[in-house]
Amino acid sequence: MIGFQYSRAQDVADAVRQIAAEPSAKFIAGGTNLIDLMKQDVERPSRLIDISRLPLRSVEETASGGLRIGALVPNADLAYHPLIAQRYPMLASSILAGASAQLRNMASTGGNLLQRTRCYYFYDTATPCNKRVPGSGCSAIAGLNRMHAILGTSESCIATHPSDMCVALVALDATVHVAGPAGARVIAFADFHRLPGDEPQRDTTLQDGEIVTAVELPERGFSAHYTYLKIRDRLSYAFALVSVAAGLELEGDRIKDARLALGGVAHKPWRDPTAETALRGQPASQATFASAATILLRDAKGYEHNRFKIDLARRAIVRALTQAAAGTPQLQSSKKIA
Amino acid sequence: MTTYIGTATSRIDGHAKVTGTAKYAAEFNAPHLAHASVVGSTIARGRIARIDTSRARSVPGVLAVLTHQNRPPMASDDSAYKDDVAPEGAPFRPLYNDRILFSDQPVALVVAEEPEIARLAASLVRVEYHVDLHVTDVHRQRHSTFALEPVERLDDNPFAPPPPRGQPEHSLASADMRHRAEYFVPIEHHNPMELYASTVVFEDEGRLTIYDKTQGVQNVQRYVASVFELDPSHVRVMSPFVGGAFGSGLRPQYQVVLAVLASLSLKRSVRLVLTRQQMYGLGYRPAMLQEIELGINAHGALAAITHEATTVTSQHENYYRQETGWSGLLYRSEHARYAHKLARLDLATSCDMRAPSAATAVYALECAMDELAVALKLDPLELRLRCYSERDQHNDRPYSSKGLRDCYRRGAEAFGWSERSPEPRSMRDGTELVGWGMATGVWEALQVPIAVRIALTANGHAEIACATSDIGTGTYTIMAQVAADMLGLPLDNITVRIGDSTLPQSPVEGGSWIAASVSNGIATTAQAIRAELLHLAKAVPGSPLRDLAPDDVVLLDGRLVSKRDAAHAVSIADVMRHGGVDRIEQEKTASFHHTGAHSHNTHSAVFAEVKVDEQIGIIRVTRVVSAVAGGRILNAKTARSQIMGGVVWGIGMALHEETLIDHTFGRIMNADIAEYHVPVNADVHDIEVIFVDEPDGIVNPLGIKGLGEIGIVGVAAAIANAVHHATGKRVRDLPITLDKLQR
């Protein structure tokens, strides 16, 4: 833990101004990830710019029939928001699959997007880690990598993005609204998180000085046929080994449209349009689901301890699509797999 | 009279705990309290080459940075560091010299005005090392172990491998069926809720009052006095409340040494609280590799048992327990051989953790028995009944009592075991495979000499004092219950004082021995109180008790009453008034004479139901029945809690717990309770606890056996066996994670 300055942002413009003036500063929202990392000396900000009181706490309907979620809406409030529960139950479910009730009360929408990997080595400053110290090496590739990625890895990093909420957001085609020194812009969710490549220190495409102000959902919520299935090492309060967000639109027993995204398998929530294409127009059958899984996992690569994830992901995809098609989504309050 | 003993009495300290008035080691304050923070080594083995503390010292508010180079003097002899329960070897000495024995070993201590300043400065200490090669992988070290010598008689060293019996090799060779397998349990950590902490109050003339998280205040008191060569009467150690310890607090931990070091150096009061991550640099349950072979003849009697274990210890001490002998208590077999080897790793010394050795060794034994039953196509419970041993075969003697048959019967009934269909994968519930498994548990009923002081006042209040601790098990409450019954007073009139090294002698609280020991201690002292009261009562003119002996009277409702005629009674208040005293005080030591004629053990039968999603492999432990024979139950409520806690921990042992070490760095990588998994509420479903009647007039006068550890023994095996029954997959290395079901 290092000494740091603390200031409060008056408004979004002030937050941007403050961080532009001091690039080694960091925003703090719920603090549930940042404070832990600071205690471990992983994050060493010179200043915390507290954005938690900015007026970004509302969930509003948009002109195009979607919803705009302020970056500071707590995870718990979002999951239980009536409009989310009704129209985007996949999102509500994914949030409730994550962390614990206490953490969800503190955690913010923006913070959830920007939470960092749970790779053990990233947390331990006594070990090399390219994400923490670029160029120092990746300890996980030949180390404890049971939790690590099977898709989109690079020789510099095989970490996963740990969020559950983001898996549903990418499946739902959400967008991220940001503000920065150069003004505001909107980023497609699939482009928000990045693959490690040779710059694993960069988790997202957010530019220096930018703040997330909102997440926007388009109209379609796949509320009739959806699921969020999270597979983990205990029945609650553990990060995903593999998770699947699935949404289907059915016409009879044919799939008219499909969304499919995976968590716990890559440096970003993983969505692959070719797998969705393979589902469209097909009967909602086990064979269809299995072939979509095969397509989605075609480039999957395991490491010493996480090879099992490839087969697990395949089974989880099939199961999740089965749940979605049957209209029997996984309930997060029940630990029995639906 | 037993008004309170045996009843479901709520904790007398419950109110203080939930309202926050019960204070723990890190919550005591002192004027000018300074705060310390530990710098841990980043390597697992080597020497410190250089420590640069300049940046840390320049932080405003830093008072000192202590290292092995500038610390105050400490004793130089190994023996000075031997606490009451230290294993053989050279105990670790914090900040003693430049040697690194394990990763995260303390290498410097920063003391500052505020905890945050101390922690900041600690991050600025730079240490350079001469690195040596380390080994932290028991699998790599399994062929460079050293064997413990079996003993002729277990009484000589109860932790050594028991003597062999008969001709096991020969008998195995001629057995009708054999089962041989290897089982593995990884290193596990205790993870008590309360962080290790010491608050050292520096008083006049350098006297120290130390609030410490420990299971033995007098152990810490002796140890601190010895390490710092202090006048023992100048060191007082207090631990009124402990937020769990599970064995990790039996030995004094390094934070108390460091806090005292800082206090002596600054002549100031100092507090040191370890971080959750640093707690993983303390002791742990040793990893255990085990090979078991069982041979059986056609009529279902065991022909022979061999049990070989390898467990883990540090480079500097030999920690081990009785790892291999449990089968000699449970199953009749004329032929047996036991072997136990230790693997030295560059880690802190392993230590006791709830039911040390039994939790791990009985796991393997009971899985092996299950495998044998499957091979024989015999009901696993039936196999155990056929092999049931009425005698402890190591010492060739009977048990003071053994209610295990009742445990099997009542547990099976409550669980509905007779409905089990024997074939693996033959029971299901929709998409889930259902498995039913069972296992046996066994532990020791130990007792230790202990002193209790009782002060009874004329208004019918009593204070019970003993230097034992309540590590969360409910010791305060059972002591009050026993005292209330022995003194014939209402529970509310009893005050219990424990956790203070100045109180009457008590050994560390461990081994499940305190409940039995302290209860009999209270009974012994209460007897002396009664005798003294009777003596005074006889002096009262016209006393109705004049002709009676101490054994002829009882204390009841604030009166001394003749057992022969309840009308003959005098009140305590009257007796004391006549005698001209307003309080009576007695201190007695209860010691337990073990004649060697019987073995003293507790037993259990554990039945578990799991449901496993067939496609995904998610395991849910939907039901556990634990039937326990634990002698006389002092408090039905806290006893049930103990067993439930043990079952929950057993679920964790079976499915979740594992300390993950990166062997390249020799570091523990999941050193926090987000990544070190223990069961959460969602993992715990129905748990039914049954206590079978087990009267025992031999073990001790009150017939108490203790319940602290038996609850966990056998649980992991019952679950592993249930997982096999559900899935047909035998996973022999814990924890059973879903990927292992896929291999």
Ligand SMILES: Cc1cc2nc3c(=O)[nH]c(=O)nc-3n(C[C@H](O)[C@H](O)[C@H](O)COP(=O)(O)OP(=O)(O)OC[C@H]3O[C@@H](n4cnc5c(N)ncnc54)[C@H](O)[C@@H]3O)c2cc1C
């Ligand atoms: C024990 C534990 C278990 C957990 N389990 C899960 C789980 O199972 N699933 C899961 O999904 N999550 C889990 N989490 C993670 C949790 O969801 C995140 O910690 C939380 O969402 C972060 O939100 P926050 O507001 O607290 O972020 P903070 O900690 O305040 O910030 C996190 C990061 O985001 C940045 N930031 C915050 N807001 C903004 C913004 N508006 N614009 C730009 N940058 C911003 C901060 O600078 C910081 O770098 C767990 C966390 C813990 C501690």
Ligand code: SF4
């Ligand atoms: S996987 Fe990424 S985060 Fe983990 S050690 Fe390698 S570089 Fe660091």
